[in-house]
Amino acid sequence: MSFSGPRSARLCCPPFDLPEFESLPSPTIKDVAKRSGVSLKTVSRVINREASVRTDTREKVERAIEALGYRPNPAARGLRSTHAYAIGLVYDNPNAHYVISMQEGVLSACRERGFGLQIHPCDSSAADLAEELSSLVSRSRLAGLVLAPPMSEQDELIATLKAQDICFVRIIASRDDPQDGSPCVYVDDRDAAYAITEHLIQLGHTRIGFLWGEPHHRSSPERYQGYSNAMKDYGITINKKFVLPGNYAFDDGFRRARKLLALKEPPTAIFGSNDEIAAGVLAAARSAGLDVPWDLSIAGFEDNPFSKQAWPALTTARQSTGEIGRHAALRLMDELQRKSNGADNTLANEGFTPELVVRGSTSPPRGSTPKKG
C-alpha cells in the first residue's frame, strides 16, 4: 500500500530526508485504522466512546491511538459532527468587571474540560436576539450557551431556544427554581439585599430609601423584596415616598437621590440597587453639601471596583462572579454529557448568596445610638 499524499509529497521536497527539521503531519484516524486493522468508522466509535464496540477491538484501537499519539482534529469533527466541542458565553452587561470575572470563571471550567469558549456580547433588547443566538450556535458549532442576566430571564427567548433544542444554562438572580428542569445557577439577591437593609436598620436607621433598578431585570424585584422583607421583619413601615423606580445607571441614581433629599423629612439612609446608583446617590449627597455617612448613609450592591475607590468607600454586597461563571459552565458541560451519553454525574443546580461588605459609607444616623442585632 502506498503512503497517503501529503507525507510522501513532503519527503520529495528537500534533497535529503531530514526528519528532525520536518514537522510531521499529525496522525489521522486513517493511520489508526490501518495500524489496528479496522475500519475508519470503528476507530471513530472508539474515540466517541460509543457502546457497540467489542472490548478486544476497542483495546486494539486504543493501543494504536496510544502508539501513534493520535488526537482527533477538532476542525474536522466540528465540520462533520452534530456535536460540538465549544460553548458560548452570552452577556449584555454594562458592568465590565462583572463580565471579566465571569469570563475568567467560565474559561477556567472550559480549559479543565477541553472545551473552547466563544464570547458573545450582545444587545439584550434586540428584536432578533433568538435568531442571532441560534445562528451563533450553528455557525460557531457551539454545544451550548451560558446565559448571563438579563438574557437568562427573557421568557420568550428561553422558550425559543428550548424549541430549537439549544442547550443552555441560566444564571438567575433568584433562589426560586423555574420548575422547568432546565439547568440554572441561582444568585440569591434577595437574601443579600435583606442583609444590607438589616445592616442599616441595626445602625439605627428607620427612614431608609430604596432606589429600584431596571424593572425588566429579575434582580430588581428580588433586591426590593429583600429590602421590604427586612423592613417588615423589624417592624418598620415603608414610606412610599422613599421608594423610587428607575434604572441601574449613575445618572438616574443622582436624579432620584436629589428628589429624596429634597423631601421635607428626607431619609437618613439610601439603599441603591447597584453600585452605579449608589455612586449617583453619593454625588447627589455631595452636591447637596451633605456629609456622608453622618448626614446620609449609602449602600450599593455588586461590589464594583469603584465602590472601593469612592470616598467614602461604599457598603455593598459582593458576588463571587468568577465562581458563579465557573459553576455555570461546569453545570452546562455536565448536562451536555448527560444528553449525549446518558452519564448521570449531573451537578445539582446550585445557589450563591452575595456577601455583605461594610465600608465607610454607612454609619449610625446623627444623634442616634445603634440598636442591638
Add this chain to the structure above:
Amino acid sequence: MSFSGPRSARLCCPPFDLPEFESLPSPTIKDVAKRSGVSLKTVSRVINREASVRTDTREKVERAIEALGYRPNPAARGLRSTHAYAIGLVYDNPNAHYVISMQEGVLSACRERGFGLQIHPCDSSAADLAEELSSLVSRSRLAGLVLAPPMSEQDELIATLKAQDICFVRIIASRDDPQDGSPCVYVDDRDAAYAITEHLIQLGHTRIGFLWGEPHHRSSPERYQGYSNAMKDYGITINKKFVLPGNYAFDDGFRRARKLLALKEPPTAIFGSNDEIAAGVLAAARSAGLDVPWDLSIAGFEDNPFSKQAWPALTTARQSTGEIGRHAALRLMDELQRKSNGADNTLANEGFTPELVVRGSTSPPRGSTPKKG
C-alpha cells in the same frame, strides 16, 4: 440544478412546509456563488482577498455576501487549509473596561473576516509566558496573536515569539516605530499627556504634581514625557519633589497624594498617570479636607467609567480602545493574508491619540486667573 442535500431533506420532515418555524441553515460559499453567478473558487478568492480578481467580479460577489449575510465557516477553513482561521487576544490588565472594549473591537474585526477569537487572560510576569503562548497557538490552532500592553512591550517575549515564527500585532503606548517591521498599533500617550498638562497650565497652575505609573509599562515614561515636555514648553521648572514613582493602583495614588499634600508648599494640581491613581488622589484630598477642584485640581488618564462617576468627575484622556483593538486585529489579519497569498492590501501601522476630556475635577487654582491659550 437540484438543491443540495440538507435543504431539501429538511423540507421533507414536517408534513407541511413551514419556513417560519425552520431555522434556516447558514448560507455557504455555494449559495454565494450561485447568487453572484461565479464559481466557488472565485468566491473563495474574494473572501481571502487574493489579488487576481477583477474589480467588478469582486463587487458582484461582495454584494451577494452582504445580501445573504454569509460568514465563512472557520471549521471548514481550518480543515482544508494549512492556515488557521482564529486569532488570540492576549491581555493582563486589571482595567476591566479597557479589556472589554478591546475585546469588542477585536471581535467585530474577527466577525467581519470570518476569524474565530480566543481570549487569553494571562499573567504578564509569569516566567514561562512565552511557552504558554506558543502552546496556546499550536493547541488552539491560532494564526496569530493580538498582544495588549504590557505583553506587547516585553522584548524578550517578543523575540521568542518571533524566533518561533508566531505572527502577532502589538498595541504599544508610543508613537515610535520599533523599526523591526513587525505590525503595530500605536497609542500616543505622550501627546495626550501633553494636552492634559497644557490644560492644567492654561488654567493657571504652575505647581503641578505628577504621579508615575508602573515603571515596567511603556505608557509610564511616555506619559511622564508628555508632562515634562509641556512643562518645558511653557517655561515651568519641574519641582522634583512633585514627581513621585509608584504604580497604577488606587492605594498607591492615595499614599503618594498624601505625601504631596503634606509638603510645606504642596502642588495646586496633581496629574495621576491613570484614573485609578487620580481616584486615589481624590480620596486623599477628601480625607485632608480639601475642596476639589478649588483647593486641588486633579487629572487622570484612560477615561474609566468611574472617572465620570466620581464627585467631581475626573478630567482625563479618553482612548478609543474599541477602535484600537479593531484596528489591531485587522492589521494582524492583513499581515496573515499577505504572508499566505501575497495580497498587498496591507494596512499601514496606524496611530491613535487619546483625547482630552475636561470635567469637574480641574479648575483654576484659588486666587488666580487663567492664562490665555
Add this chain to the structure above:
DNA sequence: TGTCCTGTTGACAACGTTGTCATCCCTTCC
C-alpha cells in the same frame, strides 16, 4: 498571423471526521 505571456476564472479533488445505511455473523426461538 502565430506565439507567448499574463490576468482571470472554473472544475475537481482533497482535508479528517461522522451519519447513514448495509452487511455479516451469531444467537435465540418457534
Add this chain to the structure above:
DNA sequence: GGAAGGGATGACAACGTTGTCAACAGGACA
C-alpha cells in the same frame, strides 16, 4: 431447520472550504 433479532463492523457520502491545475481571453511581440 429456518426465521427473526441483534450486536459488531464496514462502505460510502457528506460537511464547507481551499489547493492544484487547467482553460480561456486578450494583449504584446515576433
